[in-house]
Amino acid sequence: MKNFLYRFMAGRYGNDSLNKFLTGLWLGAAVLSIFVDWKILYYIVWVLCLLVLFRSFSRNIPARQKENAFFLRIMRKPRSLFGGVKGFFDRLSQRKTHRFFKCPSCGTLLRVPRRKGLMNIRCVRCGNQFSRRIR
């Protein structure tokens, strides 16, 4: 039996981050379907289950790796989106004491103590210097 499984899985894709994520979704949907009576959930559970099985048993490894890389790319975005929302409130709470500028050369957000007049700002990341007039 072990030998059979080994031969069966040989040359197949197996598990990756996307499959772990899909399995998590699948379990979540399966648990949720116990409590709510949405017909759509029933299909979601099945589609996720088949998707995970299809991906792990697939022999088209480059295609599966591409999907996983795409998944990892889009998973990075929500994090930076939340960072942006959090950053927005940070900046809002500091707007009386600090000003925020984007470095014109690398785009890094720079925090500068608020004072009037022309300020020379030096980017902490790329060293680029620029000046801004603060009213």
Ligand SMILES: [Zn+2]
């Ligand atoms: Zn810079």
